[in-house]
């Protein structure tokens with residue numbers, strides 16, 4: 001009956017690109033280069049850690065643990081991350097453990113964004129930032145990364161923010177800016193200089209920085225991950241988002257965190273104790289042991305934080321070659337799980353009326369999934385409506401996949417090029 005009218009705060013955020021395209025990929029039994037999850041196994045030690053935890057019938061791992069973070073996990077994380085942030089991280093006050101990076105984004109935005117607060121979102125952006133800001137009553141303001149020239153368009157490093165354009169976004173109503181490095185879907189890794197510019201604006205306009213760093217270990221070539229929270233004047237105004245899923249290739253464990261100063265984190269802890277309250281104990285215990293193992297092998301050839309990026313870089317290069325051989329123009333990513341490719345050379349007849357209202361890339365991705373059994377993700381999902389024209393001719397590929405999966409993609413494209 002019309003009596004049960006849903007709360008207005010969720011108006012307009014019902015459509016979700018992950019549900020739409022993951023469902024379609026499954027229905028079509030397509031090769032899934034869409035949703036960002038590894039189709040290969042996690043490192044032995046993290047699997048063993050969960051097995052060890054499950055094998056011991058102890059109250060400590062089958063019942064509730066500390067609501068805002070399992071003691072063993074936050075203690076290990078404060079040891080691991082303090083030198084990386086260049087500050088003494090208090091295990092109990094400066095960390096909130098959440099349900100995935102999503103949960104940390106939700107807690108950060110819910111804790112600090114309210115009616116009429118403006119939040120600057122750098123595009124392309126991980127799609128949940130916009131609805132989370134709107135649900136909190138905030139006003140998202142979008143600024144796109146852009147290639148300065150045709151040549152620089154070919155790598156994610158070439159897509160940058162213009163200083164004047166960025167400064168124009170800030171005003172007295174600006175409450176926060178959300179950045180993501182390494183970026184999804186572009187694969188851009190912000191340089192220290194680029195982060196210093198953003199830091200300068202945050203300090204000048206006295207606003208928060210939410211820095212989504214879930215791909216913090218996945219950098220290629222000699223790219224270095226710079227944590228904006230470690231820059232002068234930024235620790236006190238930055239919430240850094242992390243993900244165990246992306247750190248240990250266990251996306252299904254859905255465990256993440258926010259790291260920041262206690263005067264900010266205490267408000268995220270308030271959001272958490274009034275919403276989800278606590279996260280799964282066994283997974284937190286397993287991730288704690290995973291971090292302990294990695295700390296004991298940091299910087300060695302056995303470090304997963306060395307092995308995984310090397311594996312992904314090789315997969316990236318393989319996929320780039322396959323796409324170039326097929327006449328597409330991939331943007332070479334500096335880090336992360338993804339790349340976007342200019343597919344305007346594909347003159348596919350998309351007169352399929354079913355999806356006529358959608359952007360071109362939405363229709364093309366549906367066509368590819370249905371007709372070529374190749375699942376990808378449209379990049380306009382990572383842009384606001386007004387800026388969709390900037391990347392309507394790009395689609396996103398995930399290369400965090402088994403070599404066999406990339407070979408299947410190669411086969412499909414080779415078959416296709418024969419019939420062209």
Ligand SMILES: Cc1ncc(COP(=O)(O)O)c(CNOCC(=O)O)c1O
Pocket residue numbers: 034035036037099100101102103126180183184212214242243244245246251254255256
């Ligand atoms: C930038 C970013 N932040 C946060 C998250 C969420 O992390 P978690 O899975 O830990 O909640 C993700 C996970 N993305 O996976 C979906 C996809 O892009 O295919 C992410 O990419």
